[in-house]
Amino acid sequence: MAILITGGAGFIGSHLTQILLKQSDAKLVTIDNFNDYYDPALKRENVKPVANEPRVTLIEGDFCDSAAMKRLFDEHDIDQVVHLGAMAGVRISVQKPEMYQQANVAGTLSLLEAARHHPVKRFLLASSSTVYGKGAGVPFREDAPLGIPASPYGATKRAAELLCLTYHQLHGVPAACLRPFSVYGPRLRPDLALTIFAKAVHEGTPIPLFGDGSIRRDFTHVSDICQGLIVALTAEGVVGQEINLGHSDPIEMRRLIELLEKSFGKKAVIDYQPERPEDLPITYANLEKAEKLLGYGPKVLIEDGIQEYVDWFRSWHG
Numbered sequence: 244m245a246i247l248i249t250g251g252a253g254f255i256g257s258h259l260t261q262i263l264l265k266q267s268d269a270k271l272v273t274i275d276n277f278n279d280y281y282d283p284a285l286k287r288e289n290v291k292p293v294a295n296e297p298r299v300t301l302i303e304g305d306f307c308d309s310a311a312m313k314r315l316f317d318e319h320d321i322d323q324v325v326h327l328g329a330m331a332g333v334r335i336s337v338q339k340p341e342m343y344q345q346a347n348v349a350g351t352l353s354l355l356e357a358a359r360h361h362p363v364k365r366f367l368l369a370s371s372s373t374v375y376g377k378g379a380g381v382p383f384r385e386d387a388p389l390g391i392p393a394s395p396y397g398a399t400k401r402a403a404e405l406l407c408l409t410y411h412q413l414h415g416v417p418a419a420c421l422r423p424f425s426v427y428g429p430r431l432r433p434d435l436a437l438t439i440f441a442k443a444v445h446e447g448t449p450i451p452l453f454g455d456g457s458i459r460r461d462f463t464h465v466s467d468i469c470q471g472l473i474v475a476l477t478a479e480g481v482v483g484q485e486i487n488l489g490h491s492d493p494i495e496m497r498r499l500i501e502l503l504e505k506s507f508g509k510k511a512v513i514d515y516q517p518e519r520p521e522d523l524p525i526t527y528a529n530l531e532k533a534e535k536l537l538g539y540g541p542k543v544l545i546e547d548g549i550q551e552y553v554d555w556f557r558s559w560h561g
C-alpha cells in the first residue's frame with residue numbers, strides 16, 4: 244500500500260511529501276517529470292530533503308503515459324492518490340493552451356484510468372480557485388454558479404474536476420476535488436507574483452504590477468493546504484465533492500507589497516502595467532464546506548507567513 248503524489252518535486256508536492264513522512268507511516272511514491280516550465284534545478288533542490296528516505300520512492304516520469312501509470316499503480320500497490328502535478332501558470336496558458344490540455348486534462352484522465360483498474364481508496368485532485376469565473380459571487384461557494392473560467396488554465400482544471408466527478412459516478416473511483424487558493428510559502432514557484440515581487444524588492448528593481456494594486460488574492464499558507472489534503476485522504480463525505488481550501492481573507496496586491504517592504508525593510512519601486520483579461524479581480528474562499536467535511540481552518544496569518552517566506556527567500560538568495 245502506498246500514497247502516490249504527482250508533481251512530487253513541485254512546491255506543494257515536496258512539502259506534502261515531507262509532512263506525510265512525519266504524520267503517517269505510509270509508503271510514499273512521488274512522480275515528477277522535472278520539466279523546464281521553471282528551472283528543474285529548483286525541483287531537484289525541493290526533493291533533496293526526502294531523497295534518501297527509505298519510505299519515499301521518487302520516480303522521474305510522466306503521468307500522461309497511461310500504460311506506465313497502470314504499471315506503476317500495480318507495482319507500488321497505490322491505494323491513495325494526491326494529484327498535484329499540472330501545468331499551473333495562468334498567463335502562459337493563454338499562449339500555450341495545448342500544453343495545459345495535455346498535462347491537466349489528458350494527464351488527469353490517464354491517472355483516473357489507472358485508478359479505475361486498481362482498487363484505490365481515495366483520489367484527490369488538486370484543482371484550483373481559478374475554476375471560478377469572473378462572474379462568480381464572493382466569497383466563492385462550491386454550490387453557487389461557477390461562471391466561465393477566465394483562462395485556459397482554469398478551464399483545464401474545471402475539465403479535470405469534471406472527469407474526476409464522472410469517474411466517481413460512472414466507475415466508482417473515490418475521487419474528490421480540492422480547490423487551493425493562492426498557495427504560498429518556502430520553495431514557492433518562481434513564476435508567481437509573490438516570488439517576482441520579492442526578488443524585485445530584494446534587488447531594488449521595479450515590481451511589474453498588473454492593474455492598480457486593488458486586485459485581491461486569498462493567500463493561503465502551504466502548511467494549511469497540506470493539512471487540508473491530508474485530512475481529505477481519509478475523511479468521510481469527501482468523495483464526489485468539490486471543496487475550497489483557502490484563507491477566506493483576501494488581501495490587495497498593494498498590501499502584499501507593503502508586507503514585503505516591511506519584511507525586507509526596503510521601499511518597493513512599482514512599474515504599473517495593464518490588467519490582464521485572464522486574471523480574476525478577486526479570489527475569496529467560502530470555507531463552510533471545508534470546515535464541515537474536513538474540520539479545516541487556516542492557521543497561518545498572512546503577516547507571519549510572509550515574514551517566514553522572506554526569511555526563506557533571503558537564506559536562499561543571500
Ligand SMILES: Cc1cn([C@H]2C[C@H](O)[C@@H](COP(=O)(O)OP(=O)(O)O[C@H]3O[C@H](CO)[C@@H](O)[C@H](O)[C@H]3O)O2)c(=O)[nH]c1=O
Nearest residue numbers: 331332333371372423424425426435436451452453458522
Ligand atoms: C506574475 C505576476 C502576476 N501579477 C498579478 C496577477 C494576479 O492579479 C496576481 C497573482 O498572480 P499569480 O501569482 O501569477 O497567481 P494567479 O494568477 O492568481 O494564479 C495562481 O493561483 C492559482 C490559485 O491558487 C493557482 O491555481 C495557479 O497555479 C497560480 O498560478 O498578481 C502581477 O501583478 N505581476 C506579475 O508579474
